[in-house]
Amino acid sequence: MIRMPQNRSLIAAGLAIAVSSGALSVAAKEWVSGIVWQQPPVVDPGPVGGPPADAIVLFDGQSLDQWVDGENWLIADGVATAAKSGITTKQEFGDCQLHLEFATPAEISGSGQGRGNSGVYLMGRYEVQILDSHENDTYVDGQCAALYKTKPPLVNASRPPGEWQTYDIIFERPHFDGNGQLTKPGHVTVLHNGVLVQNHTEILGTTAWDSPPAYQSHGEQGPIHLQFHGNPVQFRNIWIRELTELTAQRP
Ligand code: MG
DSSP: OOOOOTTOEEEETTEEEEEETTEEEEEOOOOOOOOEEOOOOOOOOOSTTOOOTTOEEEEOSSOOTTEETGGGSEEETTEEEOBSBOEEESSOBSSEEEEEEEEOOSSOOSOGGGSSOEEEEETTTEEEEEOOOSSOOOOGGGSTTOBTTTBOOSSOOOOOTTSOEEEEEEEEOOEEOTTSOEEEOOEEEEEETTEEEEEEEEOOSBOOSSSOOBOOOOOSOBOOEEOOOSSOOEEEEEEEEEOOOOOEEOO
């Protein structure tokens, strides 16, 4: 409690402060922005881990029909196992929130980049690495949850091989002008097993193994691609939400 001398009044910084009998009361005028915001849509968040009601379910444990080359992967017991080739969504996306769960092989084989390697390619170009990074050294900007060859994760939040892990990825696409010049880089935020590992990380361009990241102009939407790198990485519960900003009328 703030104690002030009795029978004394102060006016300071636009606030009228009245003091009596040692009690303090403050009268102030509410500040309002004047912006008329759209009413935020109501979304049922669904069960823990989703999918929320407005998500597009890309894999529900039954079918990979929404993926090009989905028939190359093995589906059993609600789990899809990478084999033969990568798979690519038929639908394309721009700004999005992507959730997926993966498990690198319980039986360890290989080392470094050869162990539990897959990857999530946003717009088919920008890879968030999937790798068995549990007690498995490799170059740090290629370990699990790295924005490949661009930025290592802030921490290594990997679970041991064979255990289910989660990715929650928030992606903001890059923008290009009519001449193909970059006007706004892309950004990615990643939570790995609920731990923040990429914090609005700037994407510097296409993530390749054999060349530095570099932008090549592209459209407003692109597919999600899951990599096959020779390892039987497992996936389940894959869903995506397209992100749309609220509309607002400004004074
Ligand atoms: Mg990879």
